[in-house]
Amino acid sequence: MTSREASDDGRGTGDTGTAPVASSPTAGPESAPGAPPTADAVFGTRRPVAEHFARILADTGVSHGLIGPREVPILWERHLLNCAVVQPAFPSGAAVVDVGSGAGLPGLALAIARPDLHLHLVEPMLRRTNWLSATIEELELGNCTVHRGRAEEFHGSLSAPFATARAVARIDKLARWTFPLLRDGGTLVALKGDSAAAELEAEEKALRKLGMTAARIEVYGADVLPVPTTTLQLTIGTRPAPRAAAKRRTERRSERRPDRGSATDPQRGGKHHPR
Numbered sequence: 001m002t003s004r005e006a007s008d009d010g011r012g013t014g015d016t017g018t019a020p021v022a023s024s025p026t027a028g029p030e031s032a033p034g035a036p037p038t039a040d041a042v043f044g045t046r047r048p049v050a051e052h053f054a055r056i057l058a059d060t061g062v063s064h065g066l067i068g069p070r071e072v073p074i075l076w077e078r079h080l081l082n083c084a085v086v087q088p089a090f091p092s093g094a095a096v097v098d099v100g101s102g103a104g105l106p107g108l109a110l111a112i113a114r115p116d117l118h119l120h121l122v123e124p125m126l127r128r129t130n131w132l133s134a135t136i137e138e139l140e141l142g143n144c145t146v147h148r149g150r151a152e153e154f155h156g157s158l159s160a161p162f163a164t165a166r167a168v169a170r171i172d173k174l175a176r177w178t179f180p181l182l183r184d185g186g187t188l189v190a191l192k193g194d195s196a197a198a199e200l201e202a203e204e205k206a207l208r209k210l211g212m213t214a215a216r217i218e219v220y221g222a223d224v225l226p227v228p229t230t231t232l233q234l235t236i237g238t239r240p241a242p243r244a245a246a247k248r249r250t251e252r253r254s255e256r257r258p259d260r261g262s263a264t265d266p267q268r269g270g271k272h273h274p275r
């Protein structure tokens with residue numbers, strides 16, 4: 001991401017169209033590096049689509065400021081493979097919310113590798129959502145939906161059994177943003193790298209308060225990448241329905257204060273029931 005784009009959320013520009021991605025008007029396309037032989041093991045028959053995505057990233061991904069030009073030579077290892085190797089974390093047919101998708105990482109890499117998944121790409125910046133929509137169209141991906149906005153804005157309206165994110169926020173903040181997007185028993189698969197164990201240790205108490213019931217660290221791609229991808233996977237429990245939760249809170253309160261019943265409770269001695 002460029003620093004200019006980092007402070008520009010694109011709102012209020014009135015630009016709701018789809019950005020062209022096939023070629024950049026201002027810069028010549030950077031040439032995407034060829035796919036390494038390991039791409040076959042990760043993308044299988046979808047390798048040509050992954051190669052097409054690599055070309056788009058190297059061209060309009062750079063000229064639209066979604067990735068830096070210095071990322072181009074390392075597109076496969078650092079981005080496409082780094083993200084797509086995580087695919088075993090998701091069971092067949094699962095819906096996955098990618099929070100802070102940016103240039104479609106990990107969302108589009110997963111959608112390409114696994115056409116059985118449905119990826120919901122959540123991203124607040126207009127320039128990025130336009131680029132994502134145009135890229136999805138160009139790659140003819142039928143298993144992606146783009147949602148423009150911050151993750152918090154979708155609490156209560158978007159939910160899935162899985163969420164994922166890479167390079168978006170520390171795990172405690174990410175959990176606050178993503179747990180409400182998970183169905184009961186759902187799992188956040190956060191691509192974290194070396195910081196996974198330290199972040200979990202530092203935030204475990206806070207994460208349990210937020211509803212985490214299990215956590216594990218899984219490493220993917222050791223056979224295909226010089227630096228494999230480390231994920232922190234946090235599973236949440238079953239949340240009580242809002243009405244049941246409110247009832248339970250009321251019961252707990254009156255258990256704690258047995259001398260204080262309701263205003264019309266003869267035990268309470270309120271004005272409706274003078275002694």
Ligand SMILES: C[S@@+](CC[C@H](N)C(=O)[O-])C[C@H]1O[C@@H](n2cnc3c(N)ncnc32)[C@H](O)[C@@H]1O
Pocket residue numbers: 001099100101102103104105106122123124125128149150151152165166167168177
């Ligand atoms: C450093 S970029 C990472 C992009 C991509 N995940 C990757 O690994 O290349 C962080 C992204 O998170 C997005 N973001 C920041 N806050 C967010 C929020 N509250 N909800 C959803 N996305 C957010 C930003 O707009 C940006 O695209």
